[in-house]
Amino acid sequence: MTMTNSPVNNGVNTEALLGARDALSQAPEAADFVWKAECKWIDGTYSATTLDGFSGLGQDHNHPTPHTFGMDHPECFASQDRGATPPEALLAALAGCLTAGVASVAQHRGIQLRSVTANVEGKMNVLGILGADPDIRNGFTDVAVTFDIDADATPEELQALVAQSQKRSAVYDMVTNPTNVTVGVA
Numbered sequence: 001m002t003m004t005n006s007p008v009n010n011g012v013n014t015e016a017l018l019g020a021r022d023a024l025s026q027a028p029e030a031a032d033f034v035w036k037a038e039c040k041w042i043d044g045t046y047s048a049t050t051l052d053g054f055s056g057l058g059q060d061h062n063h064p065t066p067h068t069f070g071m072d073h074p075e076c077f078a079s080q081d082r083g084a085t086p087p088e089a090l091l092a093a094l095a096g097c098l099t100a101g102v103a104s105v106a107q108h109r110g111i112q113l114r115s116v117t118a119n120v121e122g123k124m125n126v127l128g129i130l131g132a133d134p135d136i137r138n139g140f141t142d143v144a145v146t147f148d149i150d151a152d153a154t155p156e157e158l159q160a161l162v163a164q165s166q167k168r169s170a171v172y173d174m175v176t177n178p179t180n181v182t183v184g185v186a
Helices: 014-026 086-109 155-168 170-176
Strands: 038-043 046-056 059-071 113-123 142-151
Touching: 014 086, 059 086, 086 113, 086 142, 086 155, 086 170, 142 155
Parallel strands: none
Antiparallel strands: 038 046, 046 059, 113 142
């Protein structure tokens, strides 16, 4: 591992993260979290999703400020393109989760980051979601993530850093493994 002469500061408090891991290992019931999103239809294909409350550590929590973002479809689908498409939001979530993991693992391993960029592409044939071909799936057929990392590390260390981030990424797990999803009407 490449070590720097000065302390590494990637802005991640790994001491607190490792402390939380140890504490939750002793009280695993507190590790059960429920993340929540509330999406409200606005008009046409445009909706606004707010992320505010979640539960974990045995109690309910709220973000200091609710996070709200709009989702829409592009003009080429006869929409107004007032927000990212839902598939783009999924790609953003994957990139964000993996990138946070890279920063956390780098901090823990003593690797100073200068820059990290994740480029994510998802391939999809839209004939599936348009109902034009029942044999084409509605979702992505392929997703590729490519990192460009400038850091005090060897190429092998960077590969290991990304591999560990992938191994611990919640969103990577969600898009690569089956998840039970139920949809209903209240």
